[in-house]
Amino acid sequence: MRGVLDAIARRLPERRTLAFAGGAVVLLVGLVVAGGAAYFAAGLGPDADAVAAVEADPNVSVDRMAVGTAVRDGPVTSSTVGLVYYPGGRVDHESYVPTAAEIVAASDRAALVVVVDMPLNLAVLAPDRAERVRERYPEVDAWAVGGHSLGGAMACRHAAGNAEAYDALVLHAAYCDRDVSESGLDALSVLGGADGVIDAERERASRSNLPADARIVELDGVNHAGFGAYGPQPGDDPASLSPDASRRAVGNATGTWLSERGAANRDIRSRSVSTAGSESVRSAALDVAG
Template sequence: MSERARAPRWRRVLWWVLGSIGALVLVAAIGIVVWSQVGVMAAEPEPLAAVRADDRIVITDDSGAIVLAPASGASDVGLVYIPGAKVDAWAYAARLSGVVAEDGVTVVITKPWLNLAFFDLRPLDAFTSLAPNVDTWIVGGHSLGGVRACLMATDADALALFASYCSNDLSGSGLPAISISGSEDGLSTPQKIEENRHLLPADAEFVEIDGASHASFGDYGPQAGDGTPTISDEEMTAQLTELIGAFAASLGD
């Protein structure tokens, strides 16, 4: 068979291969989108209702994030908070409400693309721009959101991890950092927190909340693979408020 006769066959094979690869990529993309929308852990209604009713907090529901600002208008420090994987952003509003109402910290809770922080490639200023009057910014997050926060940390003034740890090395960054974890966490276990502490600056503050589980950092119900919390929601919120408030205040010292 001549070269001329064979050429169309190779072109057909090439197009078949390219078409097959394209179809697989499309199926995989659709699968990821569908998976990301299934099993999203919703915010519990009662804690969220209490935040909405708190006249000390002004809530702005932006397409990319939820902004919780002190009604007093005075806010020198802000916290960009990235949710854990497949957890509704609203599920963190009650836990973070104390630092807004009592400490005057503006909190921006992001709404990650596909409910997964790793797919959200927006830079930090996409969220800090929602509160332009704030000068000092902490970036932080829960679980996978904390891992993403570590990747954005060099664009912030400080880092706060909630039941999370870094995958990148920030030990030489000089950033003020705090890691808040739970003694009963079955996912970001105390052992995992300890194994990865070397990735944070040597003077980073590590606090383990006694009785807290992984899901204690939000209001979205129990989570598969987690430990059993022995701390009440009220006490958990109080401890987070105290810890974050003090950390935020230290940035101005």
């Protein structure tokens, strides 16, 4: 009996060491996970001055809700064209409020843009959150869904599985990794001519996933960060346009197109734009980060 007790006593330090080591590993993993969550939750932006300028504009209204932030230019009715907008990866959704305001301003119709607040600022964690926006505004008949960079890719995935709920898809510095070529959706892809972040080869190769009459617009002087108001982005190329001018160019290209394409019900939409190539707009001119 004494021999058995001695053997147990000799093994106790070893067991304590193993227990301590196991606990240390669990703690380390927890710290890494928590640190990663904090990193993404912090988000890039928004530019407070740019958001404040939108809030001070008497021509638009900014409504903050649990699902995100809405920018509109009047009452929401059945004639309003709506756009559900997914933010880029690790970008605070409010960074796109100034872009939303430019889209609304460029639209010839009453317009509503709802920038969705994503968990940990990652649209990949909630690709179907647009459904909550549509539920919030049941009076809107014409809906588009879109987003910037990773947000655009996730918007495309959502549209691929819910094409009947939308009239249009809007990609900003993004590309589709799902085939929506036969979805019946109108599609707009707005690219920055100075974008140093997007994988240009994959973007071009992925155009076959879009409808044949998708409109491709390239904005000279606009880089990847120019689609929002969150400051410079690592790996991006310098923009020749100012941040304000970049967002204005993006908003104009998007808002005018939504007016044309989103104005009609799907049954009577005109598909008059064919882009075998790419249209270059000169206006004075999937990536996790953005």
